[in-house]
Amino acid sequence: MFLSILSWLLAVLLSLAVLGIASLVLATLWIAAKAERLVPPVGKFIEIDGNRIHYVDQGEGRPIVFLHGLGAQLHHFRHTLFGRLGPGYRLIALDRPGAGYSVRASGATGRLTEQAEIVRRFIEALRLEKPLVVGHSLGGAIALTLAVEHPEAISGIALLAPLTHVEADGREKFGSLYIPSRLWRWIMSYTVAIPTSLRYARPTMEFIFAPQILPGDYMVAAGGWLGLRPAHFYAMSSDVVAIERDLGRIEGRYGEIAMPAGILFGDADRVTRFHTQGRR
Amino acid sequence: MRSRIQGLDFEVVEGMGHMPQFVAPERIVAFIERVANRAFAGRDITAGSQQFH
Numbered sequence: 001m002f003l004s005i006l007s008w009l010l011a012v013l014l015s016l017a018v019l020g021i022a023s024l025v026l027a028t029l030w031i032a033a034k035a036e037r038l039v040p041p042v043g044k045f046i047e048i049d050g051n052r053i054h055y056v057d058q059g060e061g062r063p064i065v066f067l068h069g070l071g072a073q074l075h076h077f078r079h080t081l082f083g084r085l086g087p088g089y090r091l092i093a094l095d096r097p098g099a100g101y102s103v104r105a106s107g108a109t110g111r112l113t114e115q116a117e118i119v120r121r122f123i124e125a126l127r128l129e130k131p132l133v134v135g136h137s138l139g140g141a142i143a144l145t146l147a148v149e150h151p152e153a154i155s156g157i158a159l160l161a162p163l164t165h166v167e168a169d170g171r172e173k174f175g176s177l178y179i180p181s182r183l184w185r186w187i188m189s190y191t192v193a194i195p196t197s198l199r200y201a202r203p204t205m206e207f208i209f210a211p212q213i214l215p216g217d218y219m220v221a222a223g224g225w226l227g228l229r230p231a232h233f234y235a236m237s238s239d240v241v242a243i244e245r246d247l248g249r250i251e252g253r254y255g256e257i258a259m260p261a262g263i264l265f266g267d268a269d270r271v272t273r274f275h276t277q278g279r280r
Numbered sequence: 281m282r283s284r285i286q287g288l289d290f291e292v293v294e295g296m297g298h299m300p301q302f303v304a305p306e307r308i309v310a311f312i313e314r315v316a317n318r319a320f321a322g323r324d325i326t327a328g329s330q331q332f333h
Contacts, residue, residue: 062316062320062323064312064316076301076302077301080301080302080305080308081301081305081308081309081312084305084306084309085309085312085313086313089316132312132315132316132319132320134312136301137298155319155320155323156315156316156318156319157315158311158312158315158316160300160301160308160311161298161299161300164281208297208298208299209297209298209299209302209303210297211295211297212296212297212299212302212303215302218302222302254281254284254285255284255285257285257286258286259319260287260289260315260318260319260321261285261287261288261289261315262288262289262290262291262311262314262315263281263288263289263290263291264291264292264293264300264308264311265290265291265292265293265296266292266293266294266295266296266297266298266300267292267293267294267295267296268294268295268296268297269296269297269298270297270298271297271298272298274292
């Protein structure tokens with residue numbers, strides 16, 4: 001009798017757990033489908049070493065390649081800057097592998113040197129003659145890696161609020177994004193991460209934009225919805241792990257950079273804080 | 281960073297947060313064009329040049 005009740009209880013608990021997990025997976029897929037409906041692809045695709053890269057390419061003249069930050073995508077530049085840079089430029093913004101509509105190659109790690117090499121191969125594939133590379137936030141760290149590892153491929157770097165140094169409290173800062181295990185990262189991507197991200201999307205983006213105001217059109221016009229997809233979360237978490245593994249080695253080589261370079265920082269930046277990322 | 285990268289164009293914007301391209305796009309365009317002028321100095325920038333497109 002006791003065993004029968006125990007078996008029944010276990011069966012109920014197991015059913016509830018399966019139902020809960022299935023609900024999270026379905027919610028994740030529903031949110032991702034909505035994101036793709038609201039912000040469809042806008043550019044072309046090119047295959048680079050197994051990575052399917054989505055990019056926009058407009059204008060003629062001096063080539064500038066734009067690298068977005070963590071959890072972002074090409075609309076962060078296309079929406080804000082492309083209409084404002086005058087004629088005489090060829091403007092190319094790509095979704096970094098795993099972000100936006102770009103797909104990271106099977107087995108790729110997101111390590112900074114790997115991402116810099118993909119950008120180098122992208123520049124080569126598009127036959128760009130030594131472009132200027134603009135990098136925002138984590139895109140700045142990749143531009144710096146490119147400048148250190150492949151200086152012959154580019155003519156200069158212009159960095160906006162770049163990530164330049166590993167911070168002592170980096171893991172705490174990235175919180176639930178720091179997931180070293182690939183399996184656990186994948187499980188989180190398809191269960192808890194996306195519904196939770198949707199729940200906290202507004203306060204998270206308000207924190208990132210502060211002290212300025214989150215633009216009302218950010219989620220659609222600037223592609224914010226695209227971050228609410230499991231592959232995007234997986235890539236973001238991979239990027240966070242890669243920062244800790246690679247940036248310390250790269251930052252020791254900044255003295256080798258001899259090409260024209262610029263850095264712009266806001267002194268009220270709460271993400272890549274000026275006193276740790278800019279002043280050092 | 282200024283002491284580590286020779287000739288670095290270093291601009292600090294008072295009161296600016298992490299998303300300058302959204303908040304002050306004209307200022308960012310000026311910054312990019314300033315670095316671009318140094319990066320492309322001495323190169324043929326004729327629109328339509330095969331070198332660039």
